[in-house]
Amino acid sequence: MSKPPDSGRRSERSRRAILDAALALVGEVGYNKLTIEAIAARAGVGKQTIYRWWPSKAAVLLDASLALAGEAGADSGWSGFPDTGDLAADLKAVLRATADEFADPRHDAPARALTAAGATDPELGARFTDQLLEPQLALYEARLRSAQRAGQLAADADVRLVVEMLLGPLTYRWLLRTAPLTHAYTDALVDSVLSGVAKVTVR
Amino acid sequence: MSKPPDSGRRSERSRRAILDAALALVGEVGYNKLTIEAIAARAGVGKQTIYRWWPSKAAVLLDASLALAGEAGADSGWSGFPDTGDLAADLKAVLRATADEFADPRHDAPARALTAAGATDPELGARFTDQLLEPQLALYEARLRSAQRAGQLAADADVRLVVEMLLGPLTYRWLLRTAPLTHAYTDALVDSVLSGVAKVTVR
Amino acid sequence: MSKPPDSGRRSERSRRAILDAALALVGEVGYNKLTIEAIAARAGVGKQTIYRWWPSKAAVLLDASLALAGEAGADSGWSGFPDTGDLAADLKAVLRATADEFADPRHDAPARALTAAGATDPELGARFTDQLLEPQLALYEARLRSAQRAGQLAADADVRLVVEMLLGPLTYRWLLRTAPLTHAYTDALVDSVLSGVAKVTVR
Amino acid sequence: MSKPPDSGRRSERSRRAILDAALALVGEVGYNKLTIEAIAARAGVGKQTIYRWWPSKAAVLLDASLALAGEAGADSGWSGFPDTGDLAADLKAVLRATADEFADPRHDAPARALTAAGATDPELGARFTDQLLEPQLALYEARLRSAQRAGQLAADADVRLVVEMLLGPLTYRWLLRTAPLTHAYTDALVDSVLSGVAKVTVR
DNA sequence: TGATAAACGAGACGGTACGTCCTGTCTTTGG
DNA sequence: CCAAAGACAGGACGTACCGTCTCGTTTATCA
Numbered sequence: 001m002s003k004p005p006d007s008g009r010r011s012e013r014s015r016r017a018i019l020d021a022a023l024a025l026v027g028e029v030g031y032n033k034l035t036i037e038a039i040a041a042r043a044g045v046g047k048q049t050i051y052r053w054w055p056s057k058a059a060v061l062l063d064a065s066l067a068l069a070g071e072a073g074a075d076s077g078w079s080g081f082p083d084t085g086d087l088a089a090d091l092k093a094v095l096r097a098t099a100d101e102f103a104d105p106r107h108d109a110p111a112r113a114l115t116a117a118g119a120t121d122p123e124l125g126a127r128f129t130d131q132l133l134e135p136q137l138a139l140y141e142a143r144l145r146s147a148q149r150a151g152q153l154a155a156d157a158d159v160r161l162v163v164e165m166l167l168g169p170l171t172y173r174w175l176l177r178t179a180p181l182t183h184a185y186t187d188a189l190v191d192s193v194l195s196g197v198a199k200v201t202v203r
Numbered sequence: 204m205s206k207p208p209d210s211g212r213r214s215e216r217s218r219r220a221i222l223d224a225a226l227a228l229v230g231e232v233g234y235n236k237l238t239i240e241a242i243a244a245r246a247g248v249g250k251q252t253i254y255r256w257w258p259s260k261a262a263v264l265l266d267a268s269l270a271l272a273g274e275a276g277a278d279s280g281w282s283g284f285p286d287t288g289d290l291a292a293d294l295k296a297v298l299r300a301t302a303d304e305f306a307d308p309r310h311d312a313p314a315r316a317l318t319a320a321g322a323t324d325p326e327l328g329a330r331f332t333d334q335l336l337e338p339q340l341a342l343y344e345a346r347l348r349s350a351q352r353a354g355q356l357a358a359d360a361d362v363r364l365v366v367e368m369l370l371g372p373l374t375y376r377w378l379l380r381t382a383p384l385t386h387a388y389t390d391a392l393v394d395s396v397l398s399g400v401a402k403v404t405v406r
Numbered sequence: 407m408s409k410p411p412d413s414g415r416r417s418e419r420s421r422r423a424i425l426d427a428a429l430a431l432v433g434e435v436g437y438n439k440l441t442i443e444a445i446a447a448r449a450g451v452g453k454q455t456i457y458r459w460w461p462s463k464a465a466v467l468l469d470a471s472l473a474l475a476g477e478a479g480a481d482s483g484w485s486g487f488p489d490t491g492d493l494a495a496d497l498k499a500v501l502r503a504t505a506d507e508f509a510d511p512r513h514d515a516p517a518r519a520l521t522a523a524g525a526t527d528p529e530l531g532a533r534f535t536d537q538l539l540e541p542q543l544a545l546y547e548a549r550l551r552s553a554q555r556a557g558q559l560a561a562d563a564d565v566r567l568v569v570e571m572l573l574g575p576l577t578y579r580w581l582l583r584t585a586p587l588t589h590a591y592t593d594a595l596v597d598s599v600l601s602g603v604a605k606v607t608v609r
Numbered sequence: 610m611s612k613p614p615d616s617g618r619r620s621e622r623s624r625r626a627i628l629d630a631a632l633a634l635v636g637e638v639g640y641n642k643l644t645i646e647a648i649a650a651r652a653g654v655g656k657q658t659i660y661r662w663w664p665s666k667a668a669v670l671l672d673a674s675l676a677l678a679g680e681a682g683a684d685s686g687w688s689g690f691p692d693t694g695d696l697a698a699d700l701k702a703v704l705r706a707t708a709d710e711f712a713d714p715r716h717d718a719p720a721r722a723l724t725a726a727g728a729t730d731p732e733l734g735a736r737f738t739d740q741l742l743e744p745q746l747a748l749y750e751a752r753l754r755s756a757q758r759a760g761q762l763a764a765d766a767d768v769r770l771v772v773e774m775l776l777g778p779l780t781y782r783w784l785l786r787t788a789p790l791t792h793a794y795t796d797a798l799v800d801s802v803l804s805g806v807a808k809v810t811v812r
Numbered sequence: 813t814g815a816t817a818a819a820c821g822a823g824a825c826g827g828t829a830c831g832t833c834c835t836g837t838c839t840t841t842g843g
Numbered sequence: 844c845c846a847a848a849g850a851c852a853g854g855a856c857g858t859a860c861c862g863t864c865t866c867g868t869t870t871a872t873c874a
Contacts, residue, residue, distance in 0.1 A: 009824055009866070031323050035855060046826040051857065087401075116319035119378045120234050129379055157400045160382070161372070161391060165400070168372030169364070175322045175378075176332055179363070188364060196399025197360045197368070198290075214846080238834060249847045254836065415819055415871075437729050443860060452821045457862065493807075522725035525784045526640050535785055563806045566788070567778070567797060571806070574778030575770070581728045581784075582738055585769070594770060602805025603766045603774070604696075618840060618850055646829060655852045660831065 005052050017043035018050055019064040026061060027105060031113030036060075058117040058124045065110045066131060081139040087147040088190055094140075095170065095186035102174045102181055115175060137163055165193045213256070220246035221253055222267040226313060229264060234316030237264075261320040261327045268313045269334060284342040290350040291393055297343075298373065298389035305377045305384055318378060340366055368396045411458050423449035424456060425470040432467060433511060437519030440467075464523040464530045471516045472537060478513075487545040493553040494596055500546075501576065501592035508580045508587055521581060543569055571599045614661050626652035627659055628673040635670060636714060640722030643670075667726040667733045674719045675740060690748040696756040697799055703749075704779065704795035711783045711790055724784060746772055774802045 021042035026034050036057050040047045054060045082090045101107050114132070118125030140163040147153040153162070169189055173179050224245035229237050239260050243250045257263045285293045304310050317335070321328030343366040350356040356365070372392055376382050427448035432440050442463050446453045460466045488496045507513050520538070524531030546569040553559040559568070575595055579585050630651035635643050645666050649656045663669045691699045710716050723741070727734030749772040756762040762771070778798055782788050 006823070009822095011825070014825075036857085037855060040826090044826080046824095046828095047857080048827090048859090049825065052824075112322050115378070116322040119315050119319040119322075122380065125380055129381060133379065133381075151402055154400055154402050157395075158391060161388075161395060162400050164372040164375050164381075165368060165392070165395060168375035169367040170371070171375055172367050172371035175318070176336065177325065177328055178332060178336075178367075185364075188361060189368070192360070192364060192368060192396075192399075194399055194401040196395075196397055197357055197365050198397040198399075199354055199357045217846085239836085240834060243847095247847085249849085250836080251838090251848095252846065255846095412818065415817095417820070417870090420820075441860060442862085446821095450821080452819095452823080453862080454822090454864085455820065458819080518728050521784070522728040525721050525725040525728075528786065531786055535787060539785065539787075557808055560806055560808050563801070564797060567794075567801060568806050570778040570781050570787075571774060571798070571801060574781035575773040576777070577781055578773050578777035581724070582742065583731065583734055584738060584742075584773075591770075594767060595774070598766075598770060598774060598805075599801075600805055600807040602801075602803055602807075603763055603771050604803040605760055605763050615840095615849070618848090620839095620851070623851075644829060645831085649852090653852080655850095655854085656831080657833085657853090658851065661850080 010053070011049075014043065014045050014049050015053070018045055018060060019067050022057070022060045022064045023068065023106070023110060026113055027109045030109070031061075031116065034061075034113075056124070058114065058121065059127075061110055061113055061117075062124070062128055062131070065114060068107070068110070069132065081143045083143060083146055085150070087143075087150075087152045088194055090143060091166065091190045091194075092187050095166065095190060096183045098167075098170065099174075099181040099183065099186050102170075112175070115171075137167075140166065162193065166190065214252075217246070217248050217252055218256070221248055221263060222270050225260070225263045225267045226271065226309075229316055230308060230312045233312070234264075234319065237316075239263075259327070261317070261324065262330070264313055264316055264320075265327070265331055265334065268317055271310070271313070272335065284346045286346060286349055288353070290346075290353075290355045291397055293346060294369065294393045294397075295390050298369065298393060299386045301370075301373065302384040302386065302389050305373075315378070340370075343369065365396065369393065416459070417455075420449065420451050420455055421459070424451055424466060425473050428463070428466045428470045429474065429512070429516060432519050433515040436515070437467070437522065440519075442466075462530070464520070464527065465533070467516055467519055467523075468530070468534055468537065471520055474513070474516070475538065487549045489549060489552055491556070493549075493556075493558045494600055496549060497572065497596045497600075498593050501572065501596060502589045504573075504576065505580075505587040505589065505592050508576075518581070543573075546572065568599065572596065619662070620658075623652070623654050623658050624662070627654055627669060628676050630654075631666070631669045631673045632677065632715075632719060635722055636718045639718070640670075640725065643722075645669075665730075665733070667723065667730065668736075670719055670722055670726075671733065671737055671740070674723060677716070677719070678741065690752045692752060692755055694759070696752075696759075696761045697803055699752060700775065700799045700803075701796050704775065704799060705792045707776075707779065708783075708790040708792065708795050711779075721784070746776075749775065771802065775799065 018039060021039045022034070025038055025042060029038075034057055036047060036050055039045075039057070039060065040050055050060065054063070082093055084090055102111070114124075114128050118128040137160075141159050144153055144157075144159045144162055148155055148157065148159070166189065170181065170186065173181055173185070179185070221242060224242045225237070228241055228245060232241075237260055239250060239253055242248075242260070242263065243253055253263065257266065285296055287293055305314070317327075317331050321331040340363075344362050347356060347360075347362045347365055351358055351360065351362070369392065373384065373389065376384055376388070382388070424445060427445045428440070431444055431448060435444075440463055442453060442456055445451075445463070445466065446456055456466065460469070488499055490496055508517070520530075520534050524534040543566075547565050550559055550563075550565045550568055554561055554563065554565070572595065576587065576592065579587055579591070585591070627648060630648045631643070634647055634651060638647075643666055645656060645659055648654075648666070648669065649659055659669065663672070691702055693699055711720070723733075723737050727737040746769075750768050753762055753766075753768045753771055757764055757766070757768070775798065779790065779795065782790055782794070788794070
């Protein structure tokens with residue numbers, strides 16, 4: 001029966017310093033060499049203050065990424081998903097932006113670390129998925145449903161499957177580094193997903 | 204000037220024991236808690252014998268997975284990729300088998316571990332990709348090119364992109380555990396990739 | 407310029423609870439594992455209330471021992487040192503009582519703790535000596551001076567030295583646990599101190 | 610079932626460095642502020658190397674003191690206890706030397722630390738007594754028995770008691786710092802112990 | 813009889829050291 | 844003459860307390 005700490009007394013100053021230090025360090029030394037001790041030292045904080053509020057370095061990084069995502073959203077005024085009426089164009093725009101984001105080291109390092117840690121640690125993976133991933137996927141799904149209503153997407157299409165057809169290949173390339181993430185690639189991906197790759201015979 | 208060890212004198216007995224111990228332990232305790240010391244103890248081997256031949260625990264696991272893949276191939280008499288002439292059927296069969304393999308804990312644990320480690324460590328990732336992944340991708344590509352020659356696949360389709368459209372979503376679901384890998388899912392994936400998801404208007 | 411706290415507002419309830427907790431805990435876990443945090447928890451008191459009034463756990467224990475000694479004195483109606491006119495008998499009675507007290511765990515634990523702490527920390531040692539030890543020694547000295555006036559003790563004897571000859575060996579055995587503290591031992595000690603151990607030749 | 614380490618493989622170099630560092634540090638910062646971490650750092654040794662061979666910092670210090678005592682004995686060619694035939698003179702010489710030793714900070718600090726630690730920790734105390742103290746006491750006892758045979762000491766005197774009458778008061782003054790350890794004091798002590806302090810009436 | 817100021821309980825904080833575990837290297841020894 | 848066994852220097856782990864510092868909450872004078 002360990003009692004949870006009183007979050008009312010929590011020091012916001014320390015919380016921010018820890019998240020900032022974690023983000024900075026994961027970029028500098030990588031996830032494997034990231035240590036709680038180094039985060040504490042960089043943040044000017046006692047180790048216990050980290051252990052009091054987070055169960056692992058992965059959890060710290062998850063919160064740091066959430067904060068980063070929150071700021072990024074606020075900064076860019078990205079309230080939602082574009083919906084110009086042209087599904088292909090909208091998807092291409094978003095996938096290009098996503099590819100660019102993956103190319104930015106500030107996001108790349110923590111995103112890789114979390115994805116990898118989540119793949120290995122189911123509990124963390126669940127939190128990662130729920131808190132960071134799903135909200136994004138929901139935006140895609142909303143846009144796709146709008147397209148369905150507009151008659152641009154097959155009415156019986158599995159919206160979730162379509163999202164994964166778009167993000168799966170992109171994530172695959174990014175994570176496994178099998179090839180660079182160019183705009184040409186994401187554009188081709190959108191086209192292929194929408195129209196299929198089988199040879200269309202005259203009917 | 205460290206001299207590379209004489210691979211002629213290498214003990215096959217120890218090598219196998221180490222790989223087996225690594226596979227067993229990664230299943231028992233997970234990758235993060237897998238230690239070289241435990242592998243050595245389980246294998247009845249001195250630590251130095253591991254350090255002599257592998258640079259890291261990830262490298263041990265990579266070799267262990269290669270050995271496992273070799274055996275699996277030999278066991279099942281899987282010489283190649285089916286080519287019955289029906290592209291969709293062949294892809295569905297292979298993707299079903301792949302999904303089943305991901306569901307087998309003996310493969311799941313090391314595969315997750317290596318994918319995660321490779322995502323974080325570029326050098327290991329490169330070896331993982333080259334030695335384990337690419338050979339498999341090549342089989343898909345060969346089958347797809349055969350389909351192109353047979354007029355079942357668009358002649359201008361980017362074969363590599365198509366492979367990623369098939370394996371990307373599958374890997375995405377597996378790695379992030381967003382949903383279970385059912386045969387219904389893989390079948391739907393193949394269909395969607397081949398025919399596209401956009402509403403086909405009468406032309 | 408830190409202001410000393412206002413002792414008028416001091417909570418007697420807390421003071422007693424702290425001293426009691428300290429005595430109880432030193433008996434349970436020993437001095438080395440005695441912590442201010444545990445004392446505070448046991449006493450149902452904030453840590454600051456301890457730090458406000460005592461500089462160290464040793465100081466707390468010293469006050470606790472002083473209180474204990476006060477009570478013990480009050481309980482047993484021990485106002486002074488016996489003076490029946492028979493020096494040897496009086497000393498034996500007191501040394502027996504002292505030996506018995508050392509055998510009582512309620513006194514043994516804090517006494518050992520304070521003696522040990524005082525041996526290592528000169529400042530604490532000085533307070534321990536002045537406040538607890540010297541008052542007792544003074545009683546011995548008074549009795550011995552009375553004996554000198556009665557012609558039972560050599561007029562030129564160094565009274566302080568004699569006290570140490572009585573308490574030194576006793577303390578030595580107790581502290582170093584070289585042998586049990588029996589009444590036979592204390593009796594023999596008194597006799598030996600008074601008459602000496604050298605063979606008395608006929609003169 | 611933890612296995613004891615193989616003492617055959619022990620590094621003599623590390624052992625000496627640890628003992629030397631412990632002695633140096635206990636003199637510099639005192640026993641309470643002596644930390645295993647500091648000893649390891651000063652000795653250029655991993656902490657584990659200390660924990661492998663000693664259970665506590667007190668045990669390290671005990672071994673260090675044993676080594677010191679061994680050297681001191683070897684250095685000074687102190688083969689035994691003087692036996693000139695004059696018991697009083699011999700005892701005075703040895704007690705003077707003992708008092709001088711207690712005045713030497715190199716011996717004072719570790720001796721205090723061990724005595725205090727042993728008073729609090731019975732197991733350590735037993736080792737301290739057996740390994741360091743008893744061998745010295747045995748020398749006193751031998752000299753006293755020799756005096757008994759020579760008719761200088763009462764034949765029925767408890768030799769152990771006499772030793773404690775000599776060392777008890779000395780130790781008492783040293784440990785509690787009630788008064789300085791002068792040669793005048795040790796001389797008076799010897800005389801008082803031998804001839805007693807009671808007024809000798811004409812017989 | 814309230815106002816107000818201090819001491820109080822609670823406990824988060826920046827730190828230090830603990831004792832354990834593992835890393836990767838080096839050394840000894842037994843088959 | 845290897846290779847197992849394992850000691851070594853190093854360093855991070857997660858925990859326990861240190862002594863300091865707010866937080867509200869009692870108390871308990873004095874205005």
